[in-house]
Amino acid sequence: MSKLFTSIQDDLKSFLESLSPDDIQLEISPATYHKGEQYYEWELVDDAQYSFDKSRLTAHVQGGQDYSVLLSLQEGSIQASCSCPATDVCKHIAAVLLYASQHPDEVEIGENRSEGSPVYQHLLDLPKETLVSLVLEFAPEELLLQIHNRYASAAEAMDIYNRTEAAIQKLFSNTELLYSPTEFNEALENRIGRLLGLEHQLQDKLRELIFYIIREVENAMDTGYLYDDESDTSFVQPEAFATLVENYTRELPYDAKIRFVTQLDAMLNEASYDTFDSLAEISEASFQEDELPAVKAILLAEYGDLSVSLTENYYALVQPLLTESEKETILLYLKEEDSIWLLELAELYRQQGREEDAIEVIKASLAADPDMYGEEQVYLLYLDLLGTQGQELEAASIEAMNCCASSSILEKIEAVGGTDWELYERIMEQKNPQGLLEYLEKRGRLGEAISLLKRSDTIWDHYRYLFFKKHKSAFPKEAVQYFTDVIGQNLEYTGNSHYYTIVEALKQIRQVNESQAAAIVEDIRSNYSRRRNLMNLLSEF
Structure with a gap:
């Protein structure tokens, strides 16, 4: 998953329709955007559809x-x-963003399937025989297989298991397949899918198979398999495996469930890779509501002996059942392991009106282990508490700036009444000049931002590029010079990624100085005519 855009207030549909191509370009590298733009223009995007609540687009x-x-x-x-x-934002994502923003009328909205909707009511009114016929005709084969497996006899279930176990073991002995993580993933996904629906049977066998798969994947990766250097792809946990583990755990009796979750947690903690880390949270989806009081009892009695990961998961699971005193007990223990628990503890104190305790626990933690706790969210809360309590801010503000200088920290200092702005901004420029650039830009101090760009040679190129792209109309001379420099730097190299960057820079120049852009294009054509791909890309000029 890649994160794009922030602070979205609308639904997904309204937000995407408000975007211009320039907005999308700001989020994506020039080469990726250009390839996505080609896919969009070649009309390669289809079957675009929003969910009924407009929160998802496929x-x-x-x-x-x-x-x-x-x-x-x-x-x-x-x-x-x-x-x-x-592994990052790709040309396909860029193409879909462009399609959704530029062709809103062509993106369908899925039907409402919630209770009370016409679709729901229609299905409810159908005769049972008709509904069964529709399911048999249109349901995915995987679902029908799960239903079949759920009602399999003991002998048939064992036969399915034995054949599938042998097929999985064969995969791990196929060295040629192990060198292709994508093909191995697909093959393993297919084999595991054959077991879904058997989770209520053969529980001992399935437990051993689950552990076998985790061990064998670990061993294969240790040996150098399940990674493709050429495509930079590696093994990822198959969806069917996560489903199998979750369904299997849910079917176990309570005592067996506790034992399995404990064993799984120990195996994951010993693993060298994070391939199966998402399974650590399996307990949150596996316990029934009537089992939670017993989980709570284990947590309160044994939290000092449980692994940290299991304590965290059990706490998240039973938190609604805990009293404030019990929460405080567990959080005082967990805060020694991760700053997120320190934040939750401080927020708990604040909700109880114990702001002084919140300040003290953060202050003590920062003093004891600044490497663990010295992060932006901790300092934001610390400064906020100090400000609301009217306590002295300067020392904490300087400490926060030296530790994690960011525009968010500067904004918080401003909000709670900090005063020594020259000092804070000077620290910011030394520690995080691109953060200061972002802060000045947000405050509309664009002249100071230009001065910062001129005197600082440590601001990352990406930030410079975005700044001049956004503000080229306000500073045309500086923007043209910057994008001309970008073109010159990329002309030193061959390759499409450099050519795409040159074309994007030319587009920016053309928007503020068309004659200058034309002159640069002619110069490139005169001096680099043998670069055919570049010449083709320049045809639009």
Whole structure:
């Protein structure tokens, strides 16, 4: 998943429709954006559809293969994923963003399937025989297999298990397949899918198979398998495996469930890789409501002996059942392991009107282990508490700036009444000049931002590029000079990624000085005519 945009107030549909191509370009590297723009212009995006609540968008993008893109709105930002091998924002995501923003009328909205909707009511009114016929005709084969397995006899279930176990073991002995993580993933996903629905049977066998798969993946990765250097892809946990583990755990009796979760937690803590880390949270979805009081009792009695990860998961699971005193007990223990628990403890104190205790626990933690606790969120809360309590701010403000200088910290100091601005901004420039650039930009102090860009040679190119792209109309001379320099730097190299950057820089220059852009294009054509790909890209000029 890649995170795009922030502080989104609208639903996903309204937000995407408000975007211009320039807005999208600001979030994506020039080369990736240009490739995505080509896919969009070649009309390779199809089957785009919003969910009924307009919080998700799915689409397919054609190419060498067809890939599925998912955009979802989560906590005010867009989480984007694609089924292609790329690990960051890819051309397929860029193409879908452009399609959704430029062709809003062509993106369908899924039907309302919630209780009381026409679809729901229609299905409710159908005769049972008709409904069964529809399910048999249209349900995915995987679902029908799960239903079949759930009602399999003991003998049939054992036969399915034995054949599947042998097939999985064979995968781990296929060295050629192990060198192709994508193909291995697909094969393992397929085999594991055959076991879904058997979770209420053969529980001892399934437990051993689950542990076997985790061990064998670990061993294969230790040996150098399950990673492809050429495509930079590696093994990822199959969805069917996570489903199998979750369903299996849910089916276990309470005592067996506790033992399994404990064993799984120990195995994951000993693992060298984070491939199966998401399974650590399996307990949150596996315990029934009537089992939670017993989980709470274990947590309160044994939190000092449980692993930290299990304590964290059990706490998250039973938190609504805990008294404030019990929460405080567990959080005082957990805060020694991670700053997120220090934050939760301080917030608990604040909710109880114990702001002084909140200040003291943060202050003591920062003094004891600044490496663990010295992060932005801790200092933001610390400064906020000091400000609301009318306590002295200067020492904490300087400490916060030296530890984690950011525009958010500067804004918080301003909000709670900090005064020594020259000192804070000087520290910011030394520690995080791009953060100061962002802060000045937010405050509309663009002249000072230009001065900062001129005197600082440590601001990352990405930030410079975004600044001049956004503010080229306000500072045309400086923007033209900057983008001309970008073109010169990239002309020193060959390759499409450099050519795409040159073209994007030319587009920026053309928007503020068309004659200058034309002159640069002619110069490139005169001196670099043998670079055919570059000449083709310049055809639009």
